[in-house]
Amino acid sequence: MASLSLGAWRPLIRTVAGQGQVALTVDDAPTPEALPAMLDLLDQHRAKATFFMSGFRALRALDLVAETVRRGHAVYAHGWEHVRLDRCPITRLAQDLERSEELLRRFRPTPRPYLIRLPYNGGYRNARIHRALEAWSPGCQIAHWQLSTEDHVIASKHSTEADARAEIATQVARLANSPNLANALLLMHDQPVNEVPDGGLKAWVTVELMRQLLEMLSARGLASVAVTPRPSVPVWERFILR
Numbered sequence: 001m002a003s004l005s006l007g008a009w010r011p012l013i014r015t016v017a018g019q020g021q022v023a024l025t026v027d028d029a030p031t032p033e034a035l036p037a038m039l040d041l042l043d044q045h046r047a048k049a050t051f052f053m054s055g056f057r058a059l060r061a062l063d064l065v066a067e068t069v070r071r072g073h074a075v076y077a078h079g080w081e082h083v084r085l086d087r088c089p090i091t092r093l094a095q096d097l098e099r100s101e102e103l104l105r106r107f108r109p110t111p112r113p114y115l116i117r118l119p120y121n122g123g124y125r126n127a128r129i130h131r132a133l134e135a136w137s138p139g140c141q142i143a144h145w146q147l148s149t150e151d152h153v154i155a156s157k158h159s160t161e162a163d164a165r166a167e168i169a170t171q172v173a174r175l176a177n178s179p180n181l182a183n184a185l186l187l188m189h190d191q192p193v194n195e196v197p198d199g200g201l202k203a204w205v206t207v208e209l210m211r212q213l214l215e216m217l218s219a220r221g222l223a224s225v226a227v228t229p230r231p232s233v234p235v236w237e238r239f240i241l242r
């Protein structure tokens with residue numbers, strides 16, 4: 001499906017370029033219950049990830065933001081609160097992103113071009129949102145994904161670790177067998193922000209998923225790298241979003 005605009009589209013990223021590489025992207029970070037274990041797993045596998053952090057969570061765990069940067073991962077804003085910014089007054093978008101980035105820039109310089117991941121991905125095909133993003137951070141790109149782990153529903157569907165582990169294995173096998181795995185941006189969460197009640201397994205699911213995912217990638221000889229902005233984007237992509 002293609003969407004047209006009069007030159008408003010910011011580039012979308014779904015893949016990384018390097019041979020044998022994929023990019024693990026983690027939304028809704030940081031939570032103290034899951035992130036320290038995730039960082040250790042990434043180190044064990046010599047993997048780098050890209051974290052899209054929610055400002056309200058980062059504010060409560062500044063040491064974890066610092067630690068994520070210290071270990072060499074990429075860190076970007078995922079909005080302040082976790083709301084559909086495309087359903088808010090348009091001024092809210094830049095305010096939320098700026099408030100979040102202001103906090104993150106205490107720990108590393110603001111990256112240029114900036115990579116955006118919107119809460120709920122809301123408005124990623126909306127030209128008004130793309131124009132507002134460009135106004136906030138000229139040259140920014142949208143970090144979309146090629147494959148989702150669908151982890152945001154796992155904790156709410158299972159009440160035992162054994163059941164959750166089996167579902168995680170199923171999801172990881174699905175990704176492993178996907179023809180689109182090579183070079184893919186993979187979407188997962190640090191304890192997904194959602195209103196669905198869970199049986200207390202949320203943090204456990206997050207860590208277990210990352211463990212299984214990294215083991216699968218290592219077994220296939222795929223290295224997880226931080227997402228980098230696309231160096232050159234054809235002009236037509238400003239007019240046609242695919």
Ligand SMILES: [Zn+2]
Pocket residue numbers: 027028078082118119120193
């Ligand atoms: Zn999110």
